[in-house]
Amino acid sequence: MTTSRHVAPARSAGGRWTAAVRPPAVAAAIGVAVAAVVALLRTAQLPAGMGALDMTMSGAGVGVWVALSAVPAAVIGLLGPAGPATAVARGLVIGLLWWVSWNLTLLPLLIGVRPGWSSASVTVGFADLVATLLHGAVTGLGWSAVAARVVGVARGPDEDRADLPRVVVLGGGFAGVAVARRLERLARRRSRWDVTLVSDRNFLLFTPMLPEVAGGAVQAQHVGAALRAACPRTRVVLGRVDEVDLRQRVLRVGADEIPYDHLVLVLGTEPTFHGLPGIAEHCLTLKSLPDAARVRAHLLTQLERADLALDETERRRLLTCTVVGGGFAGVELLAELQDLTRSVLRYYPSLEATQLRFVLVHSGDRILPELGAKLAQFADERLRSRGLEIMLGTRVRGATKSALVLEDGTEIASGTMVWTAGNQPSEFVRSLATEHARNGAVVVDATLRAVGVERVWAAGDCAAVPAGEGKVHPPTAQHALRQGRTVADNLAAVIAGREPQPFRFTTIGMLAALGHRTGVAEIRGWRFSGVLAWAMWRVIYLAKLPGLEKRIRVALDWLVEIAFPRDLVLAQEVPDATGRLGPAPEPSSR
C-alpha cells in the first residue's frame, strides 16, 4: 500500500524561527563572555594617548565593545557547527574582517573621522586587532564545543531521503528534462523531493536538428545531451515502462517496481501510419537518432547501388527520394537530403544530377501549414525552383518495397521513402486509464493535471493541453519546455499545500530551414525569408542546444561544412530488397 507523502512534515513558523535564531544567539552569548575577559585584559594595559579612536576602551566604551563583539560571534554561530580547528580558523577570519569593517571603517565614520586605513590607523587600532583575533579564535573554540548540542544533528549530504515525496517522470524529452531540471532548481537549498526520470534512451534529443543529422550536416551524437549531465541530481532509469498501476501508484520497468507519489507523463509521440499497408514495413521514419542515421545510410547506399546499376529504370528508382508529409520535419528533411546528395554526387561519376528526383507528398493544400500563407508560398517556390517536386492535395494509399502508392493508384518508384505524416501518443499512453483526446493524448486541465485521476500530470506532445476556445496547444518543443516547467512549479505548489497555476503561453515563433542557405521564419508576427531566415534558424537553434559543449561541436560541424563536402562514409550497411547488404555485386552480363 502506498502512503501519501506529498505533504512535508509540519514545522511551525515559531519552531523554524527558533531553530534559525538559536545558533547565532548562543554563539553571541559565548562571544560576549569571551569579550568580557578580553576587555579586562585590554583595560589593564591601556596605553596613554591613543587619541579619539580609543573610545571603545574608555569607560562605557568597554561595554559597547563587549556588546558589539556579539556581532562577529553571531556570524561564527550562523555558519553552523565545526570542529575545533575549523572553528578557530573561522573565528580568526571573521575577526580580521570584523576589525577591518568595524574598527578601521565604521567606527571612524561614527565618530566623524574619515577612514583612511592608513599606517596611522593601523597603529592606533593594532591592539584591537589582537583583541579581535583572540576573541574570534576563543569564541570559535567555545562554539565548536557546544555547536552539536545547539544545532542538533547536521543535515549533511547523507540525510535520509526515505520520507521525501517521490516524483517519477516518464520520458526524457524536452518536457521531461524541463520538469526534472526545474525540480532540481526548486530544491537546490535542501532536498524537498525524490525525483526519478525513466527514459528509453539516456539522452535528450534535440529533435529540430534531426533533418540535419539525416543530411549529414551535423554528427548524430552532437544533437543529444546526456540526461545524467543535464539532470545531475535526478535518478535516471534507462528503460521502458511496462505497466503502471494508477491506484496503487506503482509502475514497473523491467523487473523493477518504482512507487511514486506523483507521476508525470511526458512520453511524446511516435509515428502513426494510419493503418496504411506497407508503410511501416517499407518506409523510414524520423523520430530518433537511429532513424536519422538510418535515413542517411539508406540514401548513401542507394547512391552506391545506383552507381553500379545498369538498368536505367532501376537507377532512376534508386535515385528517387520521396518524403510523405509537408510539415516542418518533412520539408526540412527533403531539403537536407537534396543538399547531401548534391554535395557527394561528384564521387559517383556515373550518376548525373538530372537523374536525381526528390518528391514531397502532402495531403494539404500548402506545405508548412503552421506558418503563414505567404511564407509557405515562398518556401514552396524556392523548393520547386531547386528541382524538388511537391505534390499537394495528394494522399498515400500504401507502399511496396520499391514504390510509394498514391490514393489514385499512381506509383512513385522510390529507392528512399520516408514517412513524416503523422504522430500520435504511444500505445502505452493510449492504454492508460485516464481521459484521452481523439488522437490518444492525455486530457489535462489548465494546470496540467490529468483529468479524472489523482497525482498524475502530463505535458508535451502526449498531452492535450487546453488553450482556450476548445483548442489545444500545438505539439512543439517550445510548448513542451514551458509545460514541463509549469508542471514542476505546480508540483512544488501542491506538495507545499498551495494552489497550482494554469499554463499560459503564446507561440513565440516558427522557423524552418529549406537547405542551401535558405529558410523561412515567423517570430511574433514578423516574417523573414531567405538567407537571413536561414541564419536566424542556425543561431536560434544553436543557442537552444542543451549544453555549451554541444553548441561548440555543432558550430564546428557547420564550420567544417563551409569548406568541405559532406561526409559519405557509410558507417552502417542497409540490406537491399533481397536482404543483401552493401552494393549489388557486378552482374556477369557486364
Next chain:
Amino acid sequence: MRRAPNWLVRGAVAGAAGGLAFALAMLDVGGMLPTIAGIAGSDATGVGLAVHALASAAIGVLFALLTIARRAGPGELVFWGTAYGAMWWLLGALTLLPLFRGDPARWDLPSVQAAYPSLLGHLLFGAVAGAVLAGLGGADRVGRPTRAALARGVAAGGLAAAGMLAALVSAGLAETAGLGGPGAARWPLAVGVGGLTGAAYATLYPRPRGAIGPGLIRGLNFGFVAWVALPMTLVPAIAGARLPWTLEDARARAESLPSTVLAGVLLLLLYRLFTAVAGAVLADDPAEVADEGVGTRALRGLARGTAAGLVGGAVFTVVLVQVGGLARIAGLVGGSSAGVGLVVHLVIAVVLGASYGVVFRHEGTSSEAALGWGLSYGLLWWLLGNCTLLPVLLGEPPGWTVTGLADGFPSLVGHLAYGAGLGLTLAWLERRSNPWWTATTPARARRAELARARSAATAPGLWTLTTFIVMSVLALAAGA
C-alpha cells in the same frame, strides 16, 4: 585510518624539535630566554631554556592531540604548525607571559613590534614542529616523492628563486633583501636554495591534486614559511651573521617578505605546470588525467567569477574613492582621471574575479570556505598586484620596502574586502546551480562528505596562516 598510540611521544619530540630551533635562534637574538625564565621567578638564561623546553614539549603534545583526528598531509601539518605557533605567540607571548610576570597583556603596536623576534620564533617553532610531526608519521600518508617529482620540484624552486632574484636585482633591492653574498655568488646561491626549497615542497606534496586555487594559497603560505626559515633564519645563520629578527633588522630587509612569498606562489605554479605536462605527456593511466574537462570547468567558472568580480570590485571601489587611489590606477593606461581609473579598476576586478571563478571552482563549500579563500586570494593579489605589478607598470620599483608596504595598507584593506565579496558571491552563485550537499544516492553523499572532510582537514590551516601573514605584515610595517 591512522593509528595514534604514539601521539604523545610524537608530539613531545616535535615540540622539542621546534623548541630547540626557537631556542637556538633566541640565543642569537638574545633577551628572550631571561624573559621566559621570569615565569619561574628567575631571569637566568639556563632557567629560561629549561622552561622553554618543557613548554615546547607540552605545546607539541597539544598540537599532536589537536591534529590526531585530522586527515592532514605533511604539507598541511607544516602550515597548521606554523599557524599554531602564531596562535601561541598571540596567546602566550603577548598575553599569558606578561600576565604571569605580573605585567599587562602586550597588544599595543609598540609592544607587539618589540615582540617581533618572538613572532618569528613562534612561527619557526610551529613550522619545525609540524614538519617533525609529519616526519614521525603524524600525518596522512602521501607516499614518498618519486625522483621525477623531486626533479620537478627542484626545477620549479630553482626557477622561482631565479625569478625572485631577478626581480630584486632589477629593482636594486637584492642587497637589502638579505640574499647574502656578492653579485656573482648570489645567483647560484639563490638557485641552489630555491632548488632545495622546491625539493622540500615536492616532498610535502609529491602528487599535487585538486583545484589550482587552493594550490596558489598553499604556495603563498609556503612562501611565508620559507621566508621565516630561509632569509630570516637559515641563510644568515649559515653566513655567520646575526639573525635579523628585531623589528629594525626585519624592516631593513622587508623586501624579502613579499618577494619570498611571491616566489612561493611561483614555485607552486611551476611545479603544478611541470606535473601537469608530465601527466599529460607521460602518464599511462587515464585515471591520472581523467576529469570533467577544462571546457566544462573553465567556462562556467569564468562566467560566475566575472559576476563575483564585479561585486568585489564594487566593494573595493568604496575604499579607492575614499583614499583617492583611482587616479593612480588610471596611470596604467596613461590617464589620470578618477573616471578612467574606475573603469580600469573594474576591468581588473572582473578579470581577477573570472580567474578566481576558474581556479576556485566548487571550493566554496561553506560560507567560511568562501570567506577564507576569498580573503587569501585578496592578500595574494595585494602582494602581486598593488605591491608589485602596479608600481612596476607605472615605472616605479616594486613597493616591497617597509615604506611601500605601509603605504599599501589602504589597498590591503580594499583587497581583503574585495576577496571577501568575491568569495561569498561566487559561493552563492555556485550554490544556485550545484549544491553539492543535495546528493541523490548514498554513494554520491559519501563522495560529497569525503570531499568536504578532505577540504576541512586542510583548508582552515591555510586560512589561519593567511590571517597571520596579514598580521605579520601589519606589525612589520605599521608606523614606518
